[in-house]
Amino acid sequence: MQFETLGIDIRLAKQLAHQAITEPTEIQQKAIPVAITGKDLFAQSKTGSGKTLAFLLPALQRVLKQKALSKRDPRVLIITPTRELANQVFTQLRMLIAGTNLLATKVLGGDNFNEQIKALRKDPQFIVATPGRLADHLKQKSFYLSGLEMLILDEADRMMDLGFKEELQLINTSADHRLRQTLMFSATLEHAELDTLSSNLLNKPKKVIVGSA
Ligand code: ADP
Ligand code: MG
Secondary structure, three states, X not given: OOOHHHOOOHHHHHHHHHOOOOOOXXXXXXXXXXXXXXXXEXXXXXXXXXXXXXXXXXXXXXXXXXXXXXXXXXOEEEEOOOHHHHHHHHHHHHHHHOOOOOOEEEEOOOOOHHHHHHHHOOOOOEEEEOHHHHHHXXXXXXXXXXXXXXXXXXXXXXHHHOOOHHHHHXXXXXXXXXXXXXXXXXXXXXXOOHHHHHHHHOOOOEEEEOOOO
């Protein structure tokens, strides 16, 4: 099985091959075709199974293939529970968009707020954020999510553990439901609040569950 077989653009597959990533993992094989159809998705597989590419590839695919709904608003927002995870996701994303005219920005707690506003004014298509700081920007109206096409929640179980329910609710209501696709990824299924989060944020999601955590 190759990435192209899953519907991934040959340019992206070539970028991956430079890093010796040629064969999709199980979660990638199952989640990517669903995400590419534009449906909402809840996906679970254990840590280290390759969830990052399972959401980054469909997101890039969409941005490369479709015209933007809005030229100014971000098209894809990826929320991760911690700075460390956000940095890992951002590094992968930057590798994948190298050589394109696409722009990605990090919006993380602990970094300078005004520098983030400046970066947001450059109209990045992708934002990788932690929930608290992103919610602060939304409250201050530093930018809008009205043109958002994809909302991705990475490590949803940890975000529940860390108590980010309210921030996620604000992000959810700031991004129009009718236009957007939502993908939610989790390493476990155990968290009691995952079901509520999923029914609040996702619209008739397809479920992809790979083994147990
Ligand atoms: P998870 O989010 O499920 O914990 P990651 O997305 O962080 O997993 O991936 C774990 C590691 O596996 C990363 O170093 C990543 O580069 C690598 N990886 C991801 N997909 C593949 C693949 N298809 N082939 C080889 N390595 C991969
Ligand atoms: Mg991960």
